Amino acid sequence: MNAITLFIVVALTAVGGLYMSRGSLGPAIGFWVIAAIASQSLKMANTWQKFVVLRAGKLLGVRGPGLFLIIPVLDHVVAVIDERIQTTAFNAEQALTRDTVPVNVDAIIFWHVHDARKAALAITDYQQAIARVAQTSLREMIGSSMLASLLSDRQSADLALCTEIGRKTLEWGLTVRSVEIRDVAIPVALQDAMSRQAQAEREKQARIILGSAEAEMASKFVSAAKIYADQPTALQLRAMNIIYETTKERGTTILIPSSMVDSMNPASATALALAARSAAMRAEEQHGVAGELTALHTPIDTEVEVDHDAVKTAEWSLARALNNLISEGGYALASDDATTPSTPSQKSEKLP
Structure with missing residues (x-):
């Protein structure tokens, strides 16, 4: 009995009692009968509720929301339907996938x-029925799906389940809003096997990428080797660049094979001297490196047309640069020419 009906019944009963206290038995009995009828005939449905009413066993209609009256004994409310969205949890245990x-x-x-009419008259218990249908549809979906697709594409599985369950329950007056798979549990042994398989696949991909990188590097090395073979000067310049980059660091000792020095022509020696000179100037500014070192003479094995004064200037610059790069050496080597070279005379000749 709802609050409004209860209030009306109590009020009618109180009025009947008042008449009874004054000695008016007839009116008192009348109010009490009305109160009894009101308690059975006055109904109230909430906004989300629908009352299915039968009269003499036949469908009278669906009542609600709000207050409505029924005839006691003749009318009967067979179902109160809740039209709000409801949730039902279901599961499938030890269901076999398509790959067993x-x-x-x-x-x-x-x-x-x-x-509400179909939900009350078409099926006995629609809540239990939808749970059973959902469980059956879930097993059917699992049996027609591969494990990989079930694990990786749950959205498609949810949509398929929603469509299938909705088709089966539509005639009962039910609408399926959505279905969500919460968990897919597989045996522990299979989990270990899948983990090892995934690790093997990742290692395979890593090895493929590493092999491709090594093949590309080897191709680049082959191309560089061909260029150096066709252009020996390029290889010498590369060697000098390596020396130059190495001398940037303080406290670095470099041992240059005599064969490498012999292979350098005067132009290469001049370039090395200029590079060493710039490095020496930076070292002198930053660390105050000082010392003395003999000038290096670059042997010339081939006949080339050079400028004697330019070569002498380059040798002196290289000697001074290397002289400044030695920190706290405490020794000096004999120098062929310790003084600043004279101004070049711009004279050239053939060297043997």
Whole structure:
């Protein structure tokens, strides 16, 4: 009995009692009878509720929301339908997938009643029925799906379940809003096997990428080797660049083979001297490196046309640069020419 009906019944009963206290038995009995009828005939449905009413065993109609009256004894409310969205959890244990893997799947369905008359008259218990249909549909979906697709594409599985369950329950006045798979559990042994397989696949991809990188590097090395073979000067310049980059660091000792020095022509020696000179100037500014070192003479094995004064200037610059790079050496080597060279005379000749 709802609050409004209770209030009306109590009020009618109180009025009947008042008449009874004054000695008016007839009116008192009348109010009490009305109160009894009101308690059975006055009904109230909430906004989300629908009352299915039968009269003499036949469908009278669906009442609600709000207050409505029924005839006691003749009318009968057979069902009160809640039209709000409801949730039902269901699962499938040890269900075999298409590739014969046993899995345990937990899911939840969101649904509501859109036709109260069908929900009350077409099926005995629509809540239990939708739970059973959902469980059966879940097992059917698992049996037609591969384990990999079930694990990786749950959205498609949810959509397929929603469509299938909605088709089966539509005639009962039910609407399926959505289905969500909450968990897919597989055996522990299979989990270990899948983990090892995934690790093997990742290692395979890593090895393929590493092999491709090594092949590309080897191709670049071959191309560089061909260029150096066709252009010996390029190889010498590369060697000098390595020396130059190495001398940037303080406290670095470099041992240059005599064969490498012999292979340098005067132009290369001049370039090395200029590079060493710039490095020496930076070292002198930053660390105050000082010392003395003999000038290096670059032997010339081939006949080339050179400028004697330019070569002498380059040798002196190289000697001074290397002289400044030695920190706290405490020794000096004999120098062929310790003084600043004279101004070049711009004279050239053939050297043997």
